[in-house]
Amino acid sequence: MPNLPLDAIDRRILSALQRDARLSNVDLAAEVGLSPSPCLRRVRLLEEAGVITDYRALLDRTAIGLGLTVFVGIKVDRHDDAHATAFREAVAALPQVVSCHLVSGESDFLLQIVLPDLAAYERLLLDTLLKLPGVKDIRSNFVLNTVKSMGTLPLDQVARS
Amino acid sequence: MPNLPLDAIDRRILSALQRDARLSNVDLAAEVGLSPSPCLRRVRLLEEAGVITDYRALLDRTAIGLGLTVFVGIKVDRHDDAHATAFREAVAALPQVVSCHLVSGESDFLLQIVLPDLAAYERLLLDTLLKLPGVKDIRSNFVLNTVKSMGTLPLDQVARS
DNA sequence: CGTGAAATAAAAGAGCC
């Protein structure tokens, strides 16, 4: 699935679906200035090419009792393949871990973790995170307030092709 | 919109829609063990209560030319209301900023930023981020590799009500 | 909460510009 070139209409389609995945094809077509048939063809192509990866419902974390978000920086003492892979797989398998990135800078990995409360985080930290393979240092940054979250990707910032 | 209590079926509905927002009501009902009518009633209630906030298409960042993700820690020198509010609004308005949280720890704010490449980040940093009101220090953590992203919220971790 | 029927809307396809 190589880089299918995206034209202006594709970007408008992606932008619209990113805001509202439930748009009917007819409405979407109207919004991007196409008739329904070619619009649907493009959407299918974008799906098959892997540009659109998923359709998801977003939930209000606090409304479902997941009031605590923590950004956790983790340093590991080995970067060789075997240990690195073991660490990554273990982290990816944790349901509380919403995202995990290998990053430059002070920490090696930066994780976003979502859970009900501090007690749950204490348990996760002691029972799981500190026991992950190769962990040298853990820094916990608790989210006190969310200014913006789940922002859409800035399609406007991509160079026009 | 107070905390509507969620039972086991609600959680199953949320969990399913979080994975696939395009499930038809019939399929969703089958998956959660309900018939279509009450299932749809519950979904509408969850939407109206603000538990389901949005339906979105997720896009492959690299496929659309947004290959660079940066986690940016920002320290600000004032926490008083006027300046804090100005900072937050300015940040929230930037399309490249996917998320922004007030956090405990070394930085005051932690931003996730998505853009095409380093050149774009250089411009954003010099022209915009460094000029935000009250900024004292900026630490850029570049994402080298994504282990997990866009994880679903761990509904299993919520206490059963 | 479940069932079933009726109304609506959406997706898919053929043929043409």
Next chain:
DNA sequence: GGCTCTTTTATTTCACG
């Protein structure tokens, strides 16, 4: 590549048990 029109299919909605 896009447009229109038609067919087919599925989804929502509602009244009632």
